[in-house]
Amino acid sequence: MHRRRRTALVLSAAIAAAAPFLTACGSDAHPGAAAVVGGQRITVSQLENRVNEVRRAQRAAVPDTTQYQQVLAATSSLTRDTLYNMVLDRVLHRAAQDAGVTVNRKEVEQERSVLEQQAGGSQALQTTWLQKYGIAPDRLDDNLRFQVEAKKLAQALGTDPSQPAFWKALSSASEELHVDLNPRYGSWDVQKSSRVDAKTPWVREVTAAGTQVSA
Template sequence: MHRRTALSVSAALLVAAPLLSACSGQARPGTAAVVGGERITTAALQAQVNDVRAAQNRSGAAAAQLIQSTPGLERIKLNKMIQTEVLERAAKDAGVSVSAKEVGDFRKAQLEQAGDAGRLEQAALQQASLAPGQLDADARFKLLRDKLFDHYGSQDKAVVQLAAAAKALHIEVNPRYGVWDPQQIVLGDQDTPWIVQRTRPEQPPAGA
């Protein structure tokens, strides 16, 4: 199990935002963030949010509670999108990769542990705000993160490299979605996924 630890990154990751800002100084319409010079569009972000909301709305009696429990879903999703880019950059720098077969094997293990697809999807929706179509990407994220931890020999050493990757990407976030925190490599007050228990298949919700 990887222990929880505070991240300390002395260099600020926020820089001037020529891609985010228009001449008026306002955030450019249609841009949620810029990572490594590439835009994360509000349309791409909203598509992820809409997928989760649709899955929540299909949850019957639990729908209203699920929606009410995720008022900051846009920020949650943007945080994950940005951190995915950071992870991919750090993994590339380290020569670490995850194959489609590894993702498939992990998803198979998830399904076997949950018992059926419905239970697995509901657990992922309730516990991590993941729509069914987002499970493969989440599996890749977890596997790549754990490989990076193994590559550097410890979580703490890997986090240093993640911070370096984030700095190199010059992350800029539309203020509408919050403020990028260079100390925690996170958007706003979201929990950073680097400090977690080692990857394992999602557990079905209690009583399911």
């Protein structure tokens, strides 16, 4: 596998695995919000819309009902994972700003071009990101910007995304932003360095085809 291809995949895996290092808390102080980051709300409606984008893409990619049910079962934590990614995107952007890192459109286009060549085309890349990372095709460029921003931040810090120095910068950014997660979606446990998922049976994440995801 090409080195840049490995880098992109490893980066995505590292970010997904290390996200619990972020400092955050949960409260019911913001009704209707899935999370509040830097005083800006990520509403439950916005979260549901993002999740539904993925579900529609998955359904289109897997028309067989039985196979689609298997996909739903395999991605039952999609709502929480999507929220964490939405929060992490804002935290990463703050950390990048603090480090003087910027990303332009040309860099994102270059990243996409390279990955498309390695994946075997645009459709193949979209399928890979959907299956591996739960990224809807329409959100691919946003995620690639995230990837480029993370790599450039790591370079600016003289480290890489798998190292504590990178996550320390993101933890500091999350503290600056006062990340506040709605407890129904879980919380970050920085002491245990692990994700603590809410044990709430009334959170419904696996839905039938064509229905809205409800919280």
